[in-house]
Amino acid sequence: MANVNRRGFLGATGALVAGQLGAREATAGVGANDTIGIGVVGVGSRGTVLLKNLLQIPGVAIRSVCDIDPAHLEQGLKTVSEAGQKRPEGTAEWQQLLATDGIDVVVAAIPCDLHARLYLDVIAAGKDLYGEKPMCLTPADLDAVVKATRASKQIVQIGHQRRADPRFLETIGQVHGGELGSLVEGRILWSNSWGPLLGWFGQSQRSGDWIVEQAVHNWDVMNWAIRARPVRAVALGRNDLFRDRQAERDVHDYYSGVVEYPGGIFVNIIHSWVAPQKFNEEYTRLIGTKGGIDFNTGTFSYRPDQKKNDRPFGGGELNNTLLALQAFVRSVRARSEPVCTVEHGRDAVLTCLLVRTAVKSQTVATMEQLIS
Template sequence: MRIGVVGCGAWGTNHARTLRGFRALAAVADADPGRAEATANGFGCAAMTPDALLADPSIQGVVLALPPHLHAQTALDVLAAGKHLLVEKPMALDLVSGQAIVDAAQAANLVAMTGHLLRFHPAFLALETILQEGRLGQIRYIQSTRIGLGRFFSGADALWDIAPHDLSLILALTGAMPQAVQLETSSVVGVGNDIAHLHLTFPGGVQSHSYVSRLAPRRDRSLTVIAGNGMAVFDDLKPWPQKLALYPNQVWRDGDDVHFTSAEPTYIATPETLPLEAELSHFMACIEGGGTRRSSVAEGLDVLRVLSMAEAGGQSGKAAPARLTGHSAPPVHPNNERLS
């Protein structure tokens, strides 16, 4: 397998390093030739211009890790060159471009993935399985927090740059598109929003809230699921053995009274596989096997649709739009009186 990486910045370098580990790194390219050269020297591959990389017939797949506003057009160029595509999030900054990528990949029958890294995190995979098996009951509420300091990309604010991580997980878990989206943002630095609160309501009453910020002095990378039979926390800043915690807490109503019991968490052991290794290995397996199985650009477009809905005022006023993708997540439940 021969894969090229376009964009040798902080994250593209991680892609290049990981692909080199798989002996699949063919070449790197960057608008800054010196940066491409330095990366190529570090990883023992060819340095090319982006155009030359796309024209190289020996390269089967291309990873794009560019400033977000360049992703959509370059992704279309990759597909037009007949190469499989892994485009970093956000894959586009508007719905029309996102749809064009989905259509182009489908028309050319090429693998096309979005870099929703956390969909490949072993702790998230374990959480997905636990929920699909019904071990926690039905999902009632999801809370995600993703805060820290930076990056300040031109054209992609905190909502568009950070929230895709959480939305990719929330849409995968609920297996549905929201019927209503509420957004509150704050711009402190003055170039786009730095802080966003996104509240989603899904058919059947499941709700989620995501808090993202690029202007926080401490980091938090957590996703909490409140389900009918317990609660779960995926905390990516914890050491590996504690990244996924299940809390068998119970909350129930007795008329107007609400009772609860709390319990110590059980930690779920998960393999210490780096998500980027899992993502790139999935990309190459899809190229070999045909078809995009996880984190396709169609899933990426679903995420863009939620972001666009949020910016457009959130209420579609119609039935929730159909999902473009078919997840095997448990169905969204009716709103029961009893929580657990």
């Protein structure tokens, strides 16, 4: 899973995140001062990042860790005990974790094809959930998780950590206020020199393809900034670049496309795993008639006729994974809407599936056809 952590600057973020939270009906469960019992499902690379960040949050206790890999499981248990908490229960079965006493919340980072099954089980068990992106891999599963969440009283936050990042919260608020003028185009780049990643990441049925697993972050930001999901897409790509390293590999290690949003806004994406080291870069940018924003740096840049200097975000480096988990814990305590809802998670994946459909069909793909 993509690891886009920021480190350092944490000040002045609580109010920003709290401002995104809507009131939600209170339920019996964790009180404002109660310890939150957490079960962590999946402690591979991304799950370990989540676990270490959870251990930095006051008032949470890791009570169970689940992983099918014995080495990962043992390392996860050791990480908790070395942080000064009681060694939690360990299991290879998430159903056993869900039955463990004292579990209020589940935090999950497992292969994408298992998300829907686990997320529905967690909601049915009456636990709150922080579930990694992408939320699910099919329109039917996306709808099922949205329906189950809204029929429950559970807090379900999808792991798009940028929605708790001031660099995005502040700048998207200004975009919505008209800072860029009328929106015209967006630009997304994933230029990865650190791959290819193998295993389940290289199998489209399990990961959703890079078009879903990695680009879902960027499309969530675009949907958020534009306040819509797209209507159609065209794209081309290749999935034969690293077959010599993984025979069953079928993900697109290079593709490029154009996505159209309502109002004639076009977003271009280039996504590559064949970049040399000098070209290793990722960005999400949006441009209007007055200027543009680079969301990753928080920098506004303006057209010459605006006679305004570039304006960078002044907060320094950020650990937005920690910020997202802190926001989730606040939502659990307050029973308030999380910063990234299941609807946000659904629409981000639907955008990815639209692009994937265009790449595979080599024709124009429409959202209407995708969700019909």
